[in-house]
Amino acid sequence: MLDTAAAPILSERLRAAIDTQNWRDLRDALTELNPSDVADLILALREEEEAFVFRVLPRDEAWQVFSYLPPDHQEGLIASLSNEQIRAVVRSMNPDDRTRLLEEMPAEVTRRLLATLSPNELNDARALLGYPEETAGRYMTPRYVTVQPEMTAAEALAHIRRTGRGMETVNVVYILDAKGHLLEDVRLGSLVLADPSTRVIDIDDPPLVSVVATDDREEVLKRFEKYDRVALPVTDAEGHMLGIITVDDVLDVAEQEATEDIQKLGGMEALDAPYLSVGMWSMIRKRAGWLAVLFVGEMLTATAMSYFEGEIAHAVVLALFVPLIISSGGNSGSQATSLIIRSLALRELRLRDWFVVFRRELISGVTLGMMLGLIGFVRIVMWEKMHFTEYGVHYMLVAFTVWFALVGVVTFGTLAGSMLPFLLRKLGFDPATSSAPFVATLVDVTGLCIYFSVALLILRGTLL
Amino acid sequence: MLDTAAAPILSERLRAAIDTQNWRDLRDALTELNPSDVADLILALREEEEAFVFRVLPRDEAWQVFSYLPPDHQEGLIASLSNEQIRAVVRSMNPDDRTRLLEEMPAEVTRRLLATLSPNELNDARALLGYPEETAGRYMTPRYVTVQPEMTAAEALAHIRRTGRGMETVNVVYILDAKGHLLEDVRLGSLVLADPSTRVIDIDDPPLVSVVATDDREEVLKRFEKYDRVALPVTDAEGHMLGIITVDDVLDVAEQEATEDIQKLGGMEALDAPYLSVGMWSMIRKRAGWLAVLFVGEMLTATAMSYFEGEIAHAVVLALFVPLIISSGGNSGSQATSLIIRSLALRELRLRDWFVVFRRELISGVTLGMMLGLIGFVRIVMWEKMHFTEYGVHYMLVAFTVWFALVGVVTFGTLAGSMLPFLLRKLGFDPATSSAPFVATLVDVTGLCIYFSVALLILRGTLL
Numbered sequence: 001m002l003d004t005a006a007a008p009i010l011s012e013r014l015r016a017a018i019d020t021q022n023w024r025d026l027r028d029a030l031t032e033l034n035p036s037d038v039a040d041l042i043l044a045l046r047e048e049e050e051a052f053v054f055r056v057l058p059r060d061e062a063w064q065v066f067s068y069l070p071p072d073h074q075e076g077l078i079a080s081l082s083n084e085q086i087r088a089v090v091r092s093m094n095p096d097d098r099t100r101l102l103e104e105m106p107a108e109v110t111r112r113l114l115a116t117l118s119p120n121e122l123n124d125a126r127a128l129l130g131y132p133e134e135t136a137g138r139y140m141t142p143r144y145v146t147v148q149p150e151m152t153a154a155e156a157l158a159h160i161r162r163t164g165r166g167m168e169t170v171n172v173v174y175i176l177d178a179k180g181h182l183l184e185d186v187r188l189g190s191l192v193l194a195d196p197s198t199r200v201i202d203i204d205d206p207p208l209v210s211v212v213a214t215d216d217r218e219e220v221l222k223r224f225e226k227y228d229r230v231a232l233p234v235t236d237a238e239g240h241m242l243g244i245i246t247v248d249d250v251l252d253v254a255e256q257e258a259t260e261d262i263q264k265l266g267g268m269e270a271l272d273a274p275y276l277s278v279g280m281w282s283m284i285r286k287r288a289g290w291l292a293v294l295f296v297g298e299m300l301t302a303t304a305m306s307y308f309e310g311e312i313a314h315a316v317v318l319a320l321f322v323p324l325i326i327s328s329g330g331n332s333g334s335q336a337t338s339l340i341i342r343s344l345a346l347r348e349l350r351l352r353d354w355f356v357v358f359r360r361e362l363i364s365g366v367t368l369g370m371m372l373g374l375i376g377f378v379r380i381v382m383w384e385k386m387h388f389t390e391y392g393v394h395y396m397l398v399a400f401t402v403w404f405a406l407v408g409v410v411t412f413g414t415l416a417g418s419m420l421p422f423l424l425r426k427l428g429f430d431p432a433t434s435s436a437p438f439v440a441t442l443v444d445v446t447g448l449c450i451y452f453s454v455a456l457l458i459l460r461g462t463l464l
Numbered sequence: 465m466l467d468t469a470a471a472p473i474l475s476e477r478l479r480a481a482i483d484t485q486n487w488r489d490l491r492d493a494l495t496e497l498n499p500s501d502v503a504d505l506i507l508a509l510r511e512e513e514e515a516f517v518f519r520v521l522p523r524d525e526a527w528q529v530f531s532y533l534p535p536d537h538q539e540g541l542i543a544s545l546s547n548e549q550i551r552a553v554v555r556s557m558n559p560d561d562r563t564r565l566l567e568e569m570p571a572e573v574t575r576r577l578l579a580t581l582s583p584n585e586l587n588d589a590r591a592l593l594g595y596p597e598e599t600a601g602r603y604m605t606p607r608y609v610t611v612q613p614e615m616t617a618a619e620a621l622a623h624i625r626r627t628g629r630g631m632e633t634v635n636v637v638y639i640l641d642a643k644g645h646l647l648e649d650v651r652l653g654s655l656v657l658a659d660p661s662t663r664v665i666d667i668d669d670p671p672l673v674s675v676v677a678t679d680d681r682e683e684v685l686k687r688f689e690k691y692d693r694v695a696l697p698v699t700d701a702e703g704h705m706l707g708i709i710t711v712d713d714v715l716d717v718a719e720q721e722a723t724e725d726i727q728k729l730g731g732m733e734a735l736d737a738p739y740l741s742v743g744m745w746s747m748i749r750k751r752a753g754w755l756a757v758l759f760v761g762e763m764l765t766a767t768a769m770s771y772f773e774g775e776i777a778h779a780v781v782l783a784l785f786v787p788l789i790i791s792s793g794g795n796s797g798s799q800a801t802s803l804i805i806r807s808l809a810l811r812e813l814r815l816r817d818w819f820v821v822f823r824r825e826l827i828s829g830v831t832l833g834m835m836l837g838l839i840g841f842v843r844i845v846m847w848e849k850m851h852f853t854e855y856g857v858h859y860m861l862v863a864f865t866v867w868f869a870l871v872g873v874v875t876f877g878t879l880a881g882s883m884l885p886f887l888l889r890k891l892g893f894d895p896a897t898s899s900a901p902f903v904a905t906l907v908d909v910t911g912l913c914i915y916f917s918v919a920l921l922i923l924r925g926t927l928l
Contacts, residue, residue: 034671036690160656170653171635171694188652189634192624207498225719226500228712230635230694247711248692254715255689258722259806265726266802266900267795274812275803276820284828287799288835294795295836299843301787306853312783316776319783323765323790323908330794331731331758331901335751338730339739342723348738356740364748371752372759379763389770436730436900437795444787 014041018049027056035061039068051080063092067101070277074101078113087116094168095124096141096249136220137213139253140234140243145173147200149183154196160188169246172231175200182233182241184208210235213242217253222347224250260432261345265338267294267437290435297441301326304448311452315463317391318455321376321402326447328372328406329413330440336361336417337439344421344431354422358415365414372410373403394462401458405451412450413443478505482513491520499525503532515544527556531565534741538565542577551580558632559588560605560713600684601677603717604698604707609637611664613647618660624652633710636695639664646697646705648672674699677706681717686811688714725809728894729802731758731901754899761905765790768912775916779927781855782919785840785866790911792836792870793877794904800825800881801903808885808895818886822879829878836874837867858926865922869915876914877907 017026030038030053038057042050042065054077057065066074066089078086090098090113102113102125117125124142131137145164147156156173164170173191175184183201190205210233211220223232224247234243260270269286271278278286305312305322312319340357343349349357380399383389391398417439421431456464481490494502494517502521506514506529518541521529530538530553542550554562554577566577566589581589588606595601609628611620620637628634637655639648647665654669674697675684687696688711698707724734733750735742742750769776769786776783804821807813813821844863847853855862881903885895920928 032671034673034691036692157656164653164657170656171651187635188656189628192621192634192652192656193628207496209498225712225715227498228500230711247694247715248688251689251711251715251718254718255722255810258719258726259810262722262726262729262802262806265729266799268799268803271803274810275807276812276817280824280827283824284831287796287828288832291792291795291799291832291836292839295788295792295839298788298791298795299840301791302784302843303853305784305787309780309784312776313780316773316780316783319776319780319786320766320769320773322783322786323769323912324759324762326787327762327765327790327794327901327904327908328755328759330791330904331755332751334899334901335730335732335755338726339732339735342726343739346719346723346738348740353740360744360747363744364751367748368752368755372755375756375759376763379766389767435798437791437798440791440794440904444791448787 014045014053018045018053023056026053027058030057031061035064036068038065042069043073047076051077054081055085063089063097067093067097071273072277083116086113090116091118091121094141094143095121096139096168098125099138131213134217135213136211136215136217136234136245137242139217139220139245139249140213141168141246142243143168144231144233144244145170146176146241147173147186149175149177149199149201151200152196153191153194153198153200153203156186156191156200157196160191168244169231172229172244173200174233174241174244176241180240182208182210182235182239185233208233211245212237218257218345218347220245221250221254221257257345261341264430264432265341265435267291267435290437294437294441297438298444300445301448304445304452308448308452311455311464315455315459317398317463318401318452322448322451324376325402325405325409325451326444329409329443329447330436331413332365332368332410333413333417333439333443334436336364336414337421337434337436340418340421341431341434344425351422351425354419357418357422361414361418362411365411366407368414369407369410373406376406377403392463394459397458397462401451401455404458405454408450408454409443409447412446413439416442416446478509478517482509482517487520490517491522494521495525499528500532502529506533507537511540515541519545519549527553527561531557531561534737536741547580550577554580555582555585558605558607559585560603560632562589563602595677598681599677600675600679600681600698600709601706603681603684603709603713604677605632605710606707607632608695608697608708609634610640610705611637611650613639613641613663613665615664616660617655617658617662617664617667620650620655620664621660624655632708633695636693636708637664638697638705638708640705644704646672646674646699646703649697672697675709676701682721682809682811684709685714685718685721721809725805725896728896729805729899731755731899754901758901758905762908764909765912768909768916772912772916775919775928779919779923781862781927782865782916785862785869786912786915788840789866789869789873789915790908793873793907793911794900795877796829796832796874797877797881797903797907798900800828800878801885801898801900804882804885805895805898808889815886815889818883821882821886825878825882826875829875830871832878833871833874837870840870841867856927858923861922861926865915865919868922869918872914872918873907873911876910877903880906880910 013029014026017029042053045053054062145160145167147159160170160173171188172185173188174182175186177183185208186200186203186205190203194203209223209227209229211223213234213236231244231246233241234245235241263270267290269289271286377399380391380395380402384391384395420434420439424434425431477493478490481493506517509517518526609624609631611623624634624637635652636649637652638646639650641647649672650664650667650669654667658667673687673691673693675687677698677700695708695710697705698709699705727734731754733753735750841863844855844859844866848855848859884898884903888898889895
């Protein structure tokens with residue numbers, strides 16, 4: 001039972017082996033570990049020791065460790081290894097890992113890497129790279145086992161024994177016709193459990209589910225969730241088999257998609273890397289863009305406020321509730337937009353559901369606005385009665401103004417927050433672009449107009 | 465290649481079969497489909513037809529379809545089936561699915577369900593239910609294949625053929641000693657590829673990774689991601705094997721965790737179900753709670769504003785920039801808090817990293833604040849020069865006030881947004897509770913104080 005808590009102790013053993021230059025002991029210590037744990041250990045070492053430890057690894061383990069390292073460490077290692085060593089590592093990588101490596105490295109490093117590949121390997125990498133980013137094609141590996149439909153279970157097992165070594169997974173094998181069309185998939189478990197003389201095509205197994213190479217990775221994720229598979233085959237539009245996607249890659253996709261959505265929802269560009277791995281200035285740039293756009297949008301509030309400057313000068317009491325009212329609109333908008341963006345991402349909601357959502361959010365908005373308005377009303381009347389603050393002789397009218405304005409602002413915030421993601425998707429944009437701060441900015445400007453209009457309606461002739 | 469687009473067409477064939485009461489055709493049509501697709505079709509039917517179609521399903525497929533239905537439909541179905549039919553379905557469910565069913569149903573339905581279980585099945589369900597919510601114990605199934613360490617690969621395969629039917633997965637088998645301690649796991653693929661006479665314990669396979677039943681599900685998710693497995697064994701604290709968790713359950717967990725975080729980040733309680741499955745009032749309740757808390761907190765802005773009422777009455781121009789300044793603090797806080805909450809959830813950041821983050825966010829905050837302040841400064845000076853708005857003779861001082869206030873407010877917003885999640889985790893709460901609206905409210909109140917303090921400093925003797 002390996003525990004992450006064991007890492008520091010193992011690191012000491014490593015340290016001793018490195019310090020005493022005991023290569024044998026070092027190699028033994030490393031090969032007992034999972035590649036991902038070796039990667040963690042390497043990350044804890046000094047830079048000059050990294051390449052050192054890495055060279056001790058057996059070749060077939062080296063690429064696995066390599067693929068677990070973050071891109072900047074991969075880059076450093078490549079710089080410090082000889083061309084021969086790089087070739088050995090890159091050659092033994094899985095094609096999908098190799099594709100992602102080539103994609104993430106700076107052009108200079110990519111050129112050096114490509115130079116080490118054989119023409120065949122180059123073809124693999126190019127084929128995978130040919131699909132648009134975030135499509136199924138980018139995540140597939142061409143290393144899988146195929147069988148012919150007329151094989152028996154026993155023959156198929158023998159075939160797997162001959163050809164299965166070095167494949168990404170043999171948990172599922174694929175039945176192709178003579179022209180390379182995918183007919184069915186069979187789980188290894190079903191093959192083992194079946195009567196040895198059954199033809200593979202007749203084995204009782206869940207129906208085939210596949211994806212097309214140009215499918216979006218969100219669609220791939222959805223299929224994995226719905227059908228509970230450990231691997232899905234990828235075909236071209238005509239049904240020719242191209243590769244497979246394994247569930248471990250999809251788990252990473254699920255996390256990345258959610259991370260991107262959360263960062264966009266927070267009102268910034270997606271970072272594409274862990275917080276501490278992103279350079280300070282590149283992070284500031286990713287935040288500055290949206291922040292500046294929102295700021296410019298928010299400057300409309302100053303315009304709106306100066307439009308009502310006369311009213312404020314007349315009744316300063318109105319200014320006191322401006323932050324309270326516009327922030328309530330922003331908060332209710334933030335709730336609605338997070339809810340709808342996530343539901344759209346998980347495909348719980350479709351574009352055509354917009355009107356059902358509109359109706360629900362309209363009722364929710366009015367209800368929530370009535371409730372908040374009531375709290376605001378009671379607060380103003382109580383503070384006046386208890387002489388905490390003097391809102392003047394027309395305090396009841398002010399309290400009603402705040403109540404009605406809140407109903408309007410919260411309803412508008414809720415509707416804007418819930419409809420904007422639908423609108424963005426309809427227009428072909430990512431719904432998550434409708435971030436909470438974006439909705440808040442929209443609602444702030446409109447909220448001011450609602451508030452002062454209600455004030456003019458209720459207070460004309462008294463305060464205004 | 466089954467596509468979701470095929471669903472409406474199949475539904476017509478179903479409809480015809482139902483209308484003509486052609487049970488045979490109906491059953492044939494249903495058994496060709498994936499259970500999850502049958503579940504989708506059932507959801508599209510009228511309520512009285514649901515139970516109808518469900519009864520036609522072969523028994524061993526019925527439970528699978530059942531486990532894909534949303535809880536409210538499961539409840540409706542249970543109400544409309546006979547005890548005998550319920551027993552048949554519940555008995556053939558996997559123990560982990562059964563546990564979740566019992567957990568999600570109202571007490572009345574749970575009692576009826578429990579009554580249908582045999583003592584043995586009750587024990588399974590109780591054992592799984594005994595672990596705290598969201599721990600590994602809740603997601604494990606006791607249906608896995610074990611082998612003894614001295615078995616050969618050939619013997620193990622024969623053993624799997626005898627005992628593997630009806631197991632959740634046979635992709636991995638587990639080597640236990642005589643006392644039930646977990647020694648190793650072996651992938652079925654490795655067993656098939658190994659020399660038949662090799663002892664299973666000697667088969668070359670990645671090292672064992674396991675989880676303890678009381679581990680949090682986030683930890684389980686992390687292990688799956690790190691070690692790329694299709695199933696992980698669950699043990700008690702002494703290393704006795706209790707069950708396995710399969711990757712498909714973990715994929716669902718990953719999505720749920722992200723959804724909860726997004727909903728909390730939006731400033732509401734997590735919904736625990738798809739948007740359209742949650743009743744309108746229960747959804748309004750989940751939103752009203754936090755909205756009311758935030759509103760009460762935000763009422764402090766009214767208090768702060770009335771504290772500076774004299775200054776506003778003196779210089780109404782100050783009021784114009786209130787929404788702009790406090791919203792910029794809220795936006796930068798929202799960015800920082802989303803970023804940090806997600807990094808904490810993915811364990812990219814640990815508690816001990818708080819100071820590194822503090823330093824980075826301090827620099828980011830000051831930089832972003834300077835930038836926004838500059839935009840604000842230019843805007844005020846330009847509008848004045850171009851006579852769009854008259855800010856009075858001291859407009860340069862007002863512009864500087866806005867600039868310096870923005871540096872302070874954005875820096876405070878960034879620091880509050882990034883440190884609050886750390887503080888919450890330190891205190892044992894979920895960091896995601898520090899929602900974007902929560903940070904915005906905190907920053908609004910402080911932002912007003914910063915703004916008016918800067919104004920007093922710069923404008924005393926001129927405007928104030």
